[in-house]
Amino acid sequence: MPNCPECTAREKKKIITKYEEETAEEERGRDDLFKLFDEIEIPMKIDPARKNNFICKRCGLYATREQVSDIRYKLNQRERTRDDKHDDYLEWWSKSKKEKAEN
Ligand SMILES: [Zn+2]
Numbered sequence: 001m002p003n004c005p006e007c008t009a010r011e012k013k014k015i016i017t018k019y020e021e022e023t024a025e026e027e028r029g030r031d032d033l034f035k036l037f038d039e040i041e042i043p044m045k046i047d048p049a050r051k052n053n054f055i056c057k058r059c060g061l062y063a064t065r066e067q068v069s070d071i072r073y074k075l076n077q078r079e080r081t082r083d084d085k086h087d088d089y090l091e092w093w094s095k096s097k098k099e100k101a102e103n
Pocket of ligand 1: 004005006007008057059060061
């Protein structure tokens with residue numbers, strides 16, 4: 001069964017918040033987060049009346065398999081855009097630090 005994309009996204013946000021609270025900035029790693037993400041299990045239930053439809057018992061999302069992957073894709077996309085911005089910032093930050101050190 002597919003995981004509910006909405007609940008998974010919410011769960012990820014919770015994991016990130018907790019991780020950032022508990023882990024010092026220099027010890028954080030993306031792989032650690034991905035490992036935690038892998039443990040998320042919020043499987044949807046199949047609708048017995050319409051076999052290609054899934055329902056989430058937690059948030060009530062009702063969608064076909066295609067819609068589920070579509071929602072997941074869109075949510076990931078949003079996530080990635082935020083990450084990229086963050087990386088740009090980090091790059092700028094470490095560059096300016098380096099420049100300061102050189103001057
Ligand atoms: Zn859900």
